[in-house]
Structures are given as structure tokens and as C-alpha cells.
Amino acid sequence: GENVEQHPSTLSVQEGDSAVIKCTYSDSASNYFPWYKQELGKRPQLIIDIRSNVGEKKDQRIAVTLNKTAKHFSLHITETQPEDSAVYFCAASIGGQNFVFGPGTRLSVLP
Amino acid sequence: KAGVTQTPRYLIKTRGQQVTLSCSPISGHRSVSWYQQTPGQGLQFLFEYFSETQRNKGNFPGRFSGRQFSNSRSEMNVSTLELGDSALYLCASSSALPGGEQYFGPGTRLTVT
Numbered sequence: 001g002e003n004v005e006q007h008p009s010t011l012s013v014q015e016g017d018s019a020v021i022k023c024t025y026s027d028s029a030s031n032y033f034p035w036y037k038q039e040l041g042k043r044p045q046l047i048i049d050i051r052s053n054v055g056e057k058k059d060q061r062i063a064v065t066l067n068k069t070a071k072h073f074s075l076h077i078t079e080t081q082p083e084d085s086a087v088y089f090c091a092a093s094i095g096g097q098n099f100v101f102g103p104g105t106r107l108s109v110l111p
Numbered sequence: 112k113a114g115v116t117q118t119p120r121y122l123i124k125t126r127g128q129q130v131t132l133s134c135s136p137i138s139g140h141r142s143v144s145w146y147q148q149t150p151g152q153g154l155q156f157l158f159e160y161f162s163e164t165q166r167n168k169g170n171f172p173g174r175f176s177g178r179q180f181s182n183s184r185s186e187m188n189v190s191t192l193e194l195g196d197s198a199l200y201l202c203a204s205s206s207a208l209p210g211g212e213q214y215f216g217p218g219t220r221l222t223v224t
Contacts, residue, residue: 034212043201043215044154089154096211098167099144099203101154 002027004092006102013080014110021105023090024072030092033073035064038104039086048075080109113138115204115216123222129190132219136183136204142166143185144213145177148199160185189221197223 003026013019023033031052036044050057050064050073057064061080066073077084090102116135124130136143144167145157156169160179179185183204189196199220205213 036215043217046212046214049212096142096205096213097159099156099213101146101156103153 002030002092002094002098002100004090004100004102006090006105008105009103010106010108012108012110015080015082017080019075019077019080019084019107019109021075021088021090021107022072023074023092023102024070025092025100026071027092027094028068028071029094032093032096033064033066034091034093034099035075036089036091036101037086038089044089077107080107082109082111085109115202115214117200117202117216117219119219120217121220121222123224124192125224126192126194128192129188130192130221132187132189132200132202132221134185134187134202134204134216136185136202137214140204140206140214141183142205142211142213143179143183144203144205145185145187146201146203147171148201148218149197154201157187192223194223197221 006023034049037047038044048062048064050066061078063076087104087106089104091099093099118133142161144159147155159167163179174190177187199218201218203213203215205211
């Protein structure tokens with residue numbers, strides 16, 4: 001079955017710097033890759049996603065890139081702010097089913 | 112549109128008891144998935160229901176079961192509770208279209224003593 005790895009497990013950056021989180025997946029049939037942000041005590045919130053027919057997608061300070069050949073995708077956050085501090089999860093899915101999540105990255109943005 | 116809702120939000124049970132959790136998806140969403148979230152294991156997929164049928168299942172013992180009703184609301188049942196079942200149980204709904212976005216409910220925090 002699908003396996004999703006995520007690195008790093010923790011990440012600390014200075015406010016205003018960029019943060020990058022990387023995920024790899026094993027099943028080449030996976031074609032939908034969402035990213036979720038989970039703040040302490042809250043539900044995971046979908047922040048951006050990418051489908052396998054696209055190499056990059058951007059939404060304001062957040063971008064996701066996908067390399068299907070290497071089977072990895074990354075989340076990029078620019079100009080980080082304290083409110084970006086949270087746990088971020090990547091996931092891989094085939095046709096919007098069977099979501100497999102990475103173990104999460106705890107991002108801390110230091111003022 | 113109202114978001115995904117889950118009841119109850121908090122639950123305390125004793126080992127050996129059983130528990131039923133409920134999830135109401137976003138209006139129009141026909142797929143409901145359940146996840147167990149623990150600090151050490153992250154988000155683990157339990158099962159997915161679509162049109163009242165279990166479509167996918169994760170690697171959990173048979174004590175974990177679920178069902179979905181004709182209005183897409185779903186319930187999850189855990190029988191013979193164990194201490195290790197203490198976790199946040201999240202449900203998520205999607206339209207089930209290929210590549211359809213999945214949205215999470217607030218979760219039910221289950222504590223087994």
C-alpha cells in the first residue's frame with residue numbers, strides 16, 4: 001500500500017524567513033496531494049492541494065510543488081508569520097480515496 | 112454551508128465498554144472517512160463510507176466498525192474498549208469526486224480509563 005514520509009519532523013524558522021516541508025510517496029498511482037495545517041486543539045484544515053497533472057500551485061504565501069518522477073512533493077511558505085506555527089500534514093490519495101498521511105511537521109515561527 | 116460536525120466532542124469510557132461516535136458531513140458530500148489521531152501515530156485511516164457502503168478500510172481490528180445512513184451521516188463504533196483506544200477521532204467528508212477535497216470535523220476526544 002501507499003506509504004508517505006515527511007521531513008523534517010520539526011522546523012524552527014525566524015519570522016519573515018521561508019519554510020519548506022518535503023514529502024515522498026511510494027504509490028505511483030497517487031494523483032492528489034493535499035496539505036493540512038493543524039493548530040493546537042483544532043481540526044486539520046486544508047490549506048492547499050495539487051493534482052498530478054500540475055507541477056506547481058501557489059496561493060499567496062503558500063506554494064506546493066510536485067515531482068511525479070521522483071515521487072515527492074513539497075510545501076513552501078514564504079515570509080513566515082507567528083500564526084503559521086502549527087503542525088503540517090501532507091497526504092497522498094488515489095482519486096480522492098484512501099488518503100494516507102505523513103507523520104506531520106511541527107513548524108515554529110520565532111518572532 | 113455548514114462544516115463537518117461531530118458529536119460528542121468529549122467522551123470518557125471505561126475499559127471493556129463500547130462507544131458510538133457520530134459525524135455529519137458537509138451538505139452534498141457523500142463520502143465520510145474516519146481517522147484516529149494520537150501523538151505517536153499521527154493520522155491513521157480507519158475506514159471510508161460512500162453511499163452507505165464501506166469503500167475502503169484501514170488496518171484496525173474488527174472492534175472498530177462503522178456505518179453510514181441514507182442522509183450520509185456516519186457513525187463509528189468501538190467495542191470492548193482498550194486503554195490504547197484513547198485518541199482524537201476525526202471524521203472527514205468529501206464530495207467523492209476524483210480528487211475531491213476532504214474537510215475535517217472538530218473531532219471527538221475519547222479517553223479510556
